[in-house]
Amino acid sequence: MLKVIVTTATPLEKGLTEKLKAAMNKKHGRELEFVFAVEPSVIGGIRVVVGSKAVDATVAGKLAQVRKQLLAQLEK
Amino acid sequence: MDIQLPQLLFQIVNFSVVLGAVVYLLYKPLMKILDERADRVAQSLKEAEAAELEKEKLQAFKTKAKREAEKEAAQILEEAKKLAAKRRQELATETKETLTKEMQKAEARWQTEKQQMTANMKKQLVESVIQVSGMVIGKKLDKKTSEKLIAQGLEEALRSL
Numbered sequence A: 001m002l003k004v005i006v007t008t009a010t011p012l013e014k015g016l017t018e019k020l021k022a023a024m025n026k027k028h029g030r031e032l033e034f035v036f037a038v039e040p041s042v043i044g045g046i047r048v049v050v051g052s053k054a055v056d057a058t059v060a061g062k063l064a065q066v067r068k069q070l071l072a073q074l075e076k
Numbered sequence B: 001m002d003i004q005l006p007q008l009l010f011q012i013v014n015f016s017v018v019l020g021a022v023v024y025l026l027y028k029p030l031m032k033i034l035d036e037r038a039d040r041v042a043q044s045l046k047e048a049e050a051a052e053l054e055k056e057k058l059q060a061f062k063t064k065a066k067r068e069a070e071k072e073a074a075q076i077l078e079e080a081k082k083l084a085a086k087r088r089q090e091l092a093t094e095t096k097e098t099l100t101k102e103m104q105k106a107e108a109r110w111q112t113e114k115q116q117m118t119a120n121m122k123k124q125l126v127e128s129v130i131q132v133s134g135m136v137i138g139k140k141l142d143k144k145t146s147e148k149l150i151a152q153g154l155e156e157a158l159r160s161l
Helices: A014-028 A059-075 B005-140 B143-160
Strands: A003-008 A033-038 A045-050 A053-058
Touching (some): A003 A014, A014 A033, A014 B143, A053 A059, A053 B143
Parallel strands (some): A003 A033
Antiparallel strands (some): A003 A045
16 A cells, blocks of 8 residues: 655644545545654654655755755855 | 445345335235225215216106196185185076076965955855845734735746646
């Protein structure tokens, strides 16, 4: 069964989790397995991993991108 | 006074005999000895003159040799002085060149280290800024903004995954 891992800084509201489950199941046309993880280190936002694909919309992820871009600028 | 002729004649004959004997026995050998002595003296004088001449020649030779040796020594000294001056100049030039090269190397090393230090400082600054930004955002993030972020993230996730 395809696993969906959702990571947030604070626990998601139940209404939101149900909405997410329904939307993902509909999109994939089947029942998916959901894991909701809480990591304060992400600071804010959400990270969703489905199989080998991921979307990182966390504050920590954005900061990591900014960091990468700034360091790349310094290398030039 | 009575001069007696026979006695006179006898004295004269006697005297002549004695004189003859003296001349024959003493005078001639004596003269021979004197002549020999005069010859020896002349020989000695000749030898002395020759020795004096030889001495003068030797003195002249010594003087000439001394002069030539002094001249040669002066030339050697002069050449040594020139060589020393030339070597001093060469050493000074070499030292200057070496010093210049070392200074250039040190300058290049300093520039490289300076660039490295600047790059490291900038990297550290970036890390600090990111860290502080994370801390500030974490403290300032309110519920409304957090929910907005989550909603945006979900939208993107549903689009892409």
